[in-house]
Amino acid sequence: MTEILVVDNLSKKFGNTQVLHNVTFTVNKGETVLLLGPNGAGKTTIIKCILGLLNYHGDIVVDGVDVRHRGSEVRGKIGYLPQLSSYYETLTVRQHSELMASLKGADKDQIAKILDESGLLNVQNNMLKELSSGMRQRFGLGIAMLGDPPLLILDEPTSNIDIDGQIDFRDILLRLKKAGKAFLISTHQLGFDSLADRVVILNRGRVVAQGKNEQIIKNVDIKDKIYLKVDDEQTKLVYDLASSSGYAVNDKNGWLSISLNPFEKVQFIDALIKSGVAIRDILIEQFSIESEYVKIIQDKMSNG
Amino acid sequence: MGKYTTKTLVFHYFKDSIRQRWLIIFSIIFFFLAINIPTLVLLSANYLPPNYLPLYLSYLVSLTFPFLPLLALPIGATSIVQERESGTLQYILSTRITRQGYLFSKLLGLLLATTAVLVIGYGLAALVAYRVNIVHYLMMIEIIGVAIILNAIMLLIAITISIITKNRETALGLAIAIWFLFNVISDLGQLGIILNLTHATSYFVLLTLLNPIESSRILAVMGTQTVAYILLTNPTQLGVTGNSIVSYFGQESVVVLFIDLLIWMLAFMIVCFVVFRRQDTS
Numbered sequence: 088m089t090e091i092l093v094v095d096n097l098s099k100k101f102g103n104t105q106v107l108h109n110v111t112f113t114v115n116k117g118e119t120v121l122l123l124g125p126n127g128a129g130k131t132t133i134i135k136c137i138l139g140l141l142n143y144h145g146d147i148v149v150d151g152v153d154v155r156h157r158g159s160e161v162r163g164k165i166g167y168l169p170q171l172s173s174y175y176e177t178l179t180v181r182q183h184s185e186l187m188a189s190l191k192g193a194d195k196d197q198i199a200k201i202l203d204e205s206g207l208l209n210v211q212n213n214m215l216k217e218l219s220s221g222m223r224q225r226f227g228l229g230i231a232m233l234g235d236p237p238l239l240i241l242d243e244p245t246s247n248i249d250i251d252g253q254i255d256f257r258d259i260l261l262r263l264k265k266a267g268k269a270f271l272i273s274t275h276q277l278g279f280d281s282l283a284d285r286v287v288i289l290n291r292g293r294v295v296a297q298g299k300n301e302q303i304i305k306n307v308d309i310k311d312k313i314y315l316k317v318d319d320e321q322t323k324l325v326y327d328l329a330s331s332s333g334y335a336v337n338d339k340n341g342w343l344s345i346s347l348n349p350f351e352k353v354q355f356i357d358a359l360i361k362s363g364v365a366i367r368d369i370l371i372e373q374f375s376i377e378s379e380y381v382k383i384i385q386d387k388m389s390n391g
Numbered sequence: 392m393g394k395y396t397t398k399t400l401v402f403h404y405f406k407d408s409i410r411q412r413w414l415i416i417f418s419i420i421f422f423f424l425a426i427n428i429p430t431l432v433l434l435s436a437n438y439l440p441p442n443y444l445p446l447y448l449s450y451l452v453s454l455t456f457p458f459l460p461l462l463a464l465p466i467g468a469t470s471i472v473q474e475r476e477s478g479t480l481q482y483i484l485s486t487r488i489t490r491q492g493y494l495f496s497k498l499l500g501l502l503l504a505t506t507a508v509l510v511i512g513y514g515l516a517a518l519v520a521y522r523v524n525i526v527h528y529l530m531m532i533e534i535i536g537v538a539i540i541l542n543a544i545m546l547l548i549a550i551t552i553s554i555i556t557k558n559r560e561t562a563l564g565l566a567i568a569i570w571f572l573f574n575v576i577s578d579l580g581q582l583g584i585i586l587n588l589t590h591a592t593s594y595f596v597l598l599t600l601l602n603p604i605e606s607s608r609i610l611a612v613m614g615t616q617t618v619a620y621i622l623l624t625n626p627t628q629l630g631v632t633g634n635s636i637v638s639y640f641g642q643e644s645v646v647v648l649f650i651d652l653l654i655w656m657l658a659f660m661i662v663c664f665v666v667f668r669r670q671d672t673s
């Protein structure tokens with residue numbers, strides 16, 4: 088498979104602080120790579136280096152073009168969605184799209200198509216500040232698509248949007264992935280596993296693990312936590328079902344909490360309902376790699 | 392795509408600047424400063440002699456030029472740092488536009504917007520208040536020309552401040568400090584030198600040339616009448632600094648002052664482009 092992005096021995100210092108240490112990874116054409124790591128791991132710094140916004144040591148090549156020497160050409164091959172949407176708020180959706188189309192050297196005829204695909208055609212004359220966070224993110228992705236770049240770089244794309252927005256957003260990404268786009272997605276959430284082909288895990292500016300998504304997920308003991316409220320007389324039934332599946336139950340202020348594999352939680356809840364447990368309330372705390380994931384990976388690495 | 396992209400961005404920054412509240416407020420104040428209501432009243436009552444305009448314009452220059460930097464300094468100083476703080480700068484620079492293209496667009500957009508204020512302010516004032524004829528308009532054009540040069544220098548200084556500072560408040564503070572330095576501290580320093588030192592003309596001339604506001608004021612006054620005529624009729628128009636320049640450079644004073652202002656412009660243009668090109672955009 089041909090590489091669309093090569094990051095080779097990337098190092099970066101801010102003053103006396105070394106924030107990236109010889110980071111090396113690649114993204115192949117049509118592939119989706121997740122850049123995972125807690126806040127401060129260096130994900131955004133890597134992205135800024137790829138975009139030529141920061142000076143760096145090492146080599147970055149996008150579709151055969153060196154970032155350091157031909158930055159403008161490289162940026163023409165990248166669609167970028169920043170973590171925080173930073174638009175000219177006094178412009179309308181249409182005006183901003185036209186400005187960005189011009190800056191990206193894209194055909195203005197593309198704008199209507201992009202706005203339509205992002206579901207924003209009917210708000211094209213609205214000011215940007217009037218858009219909801221989900222709309223802004225879809226708009227940002229649409230703008231990133233202007234010029235039809237082969238590589239899309241998304242920095243924490245769903246961190247500021249609600250669940251509905253996240254679902255819509257992932258659907259769009261899935262569509263683009265099927266259309267053959269390559270993605271580099273920086274995130275500290277695990278919601279993109281269904282999209283990812285490979286994962287690069289960072290901590291404190293170092294790549295601590297990388298590989299196929301399934302391998303990485305299998306290697307770590309990921310747990311979601313569900314909190315249940317059931318009638319007192321059914322508490323024992325929950326304990327029994329959980330222990331028969333090998334899960335421990337904790338009871339705190341009437342909430343029963345169970346840590347379990349994210350892929351098994353639906354089956355477990357289904358089993359509870361089929362056993363006649365009336366669930367009065369439910370909360371799900373999704374696994375976050377914010378601290379835990381990297382810690383697990385580091386432990387695994389130090390243990391050999 | 393370079394030219395078209397830059398043109399789009401220049402137009403965007405021009406429109407964005409022209410809508411800024413500070414620019415609108417400054418335009419109104421500047422217009423009233425330029426038409427000078429007492430002069431307007433005296434003129435309407437025919438109390439002013441027919442050839443009052445050249446002398447009046449030279450005083451108008453001395454009155455308005457120290458305030459001109461207040462147009463470009465705040466707007467320019469906050470322009471880039473504000474975009475950096477909001478993340479817009481990184482977003483714009485993530486497109487195909489180069490850093491030089493961005494900076495050029497920013498500079499030109501702001502320069503066009505602030506120049507429009509100057510041209511409209513002086514030009515409209517001349518049209519409605521001074522009853523100028525075509526000869527007098529040439530004087531106005533010279534004054535406006537020098538004002539645009541001063542404005543460009545201040546804009547370049549302001550943009551440099553905006554590039555090197557980390558937040559909007561610091562940039563604004565530094566811009567005001569620069570204005571204060573050129574108008575108040577530098578003036579007091581010059582006075583101190585002239586009063587306390589004997590044979591200090593060369594230092595005094597150097598200090599004047601190191602102050603673009605003062606240099607451009609003298610140059611603009613020299614644009615209203617010839618140097619010889621000013622010296623013959625009313626040398627106080629040039630002020631202490633202007634007279635020192637004339638006594639040092641003689642007939643070449645206009646050329647020297649013009650070159651001085653060009654050097655200011657060129658120096659800050661090089662500084663801001665080089666620093667912006669090399670710095671991290673984070």
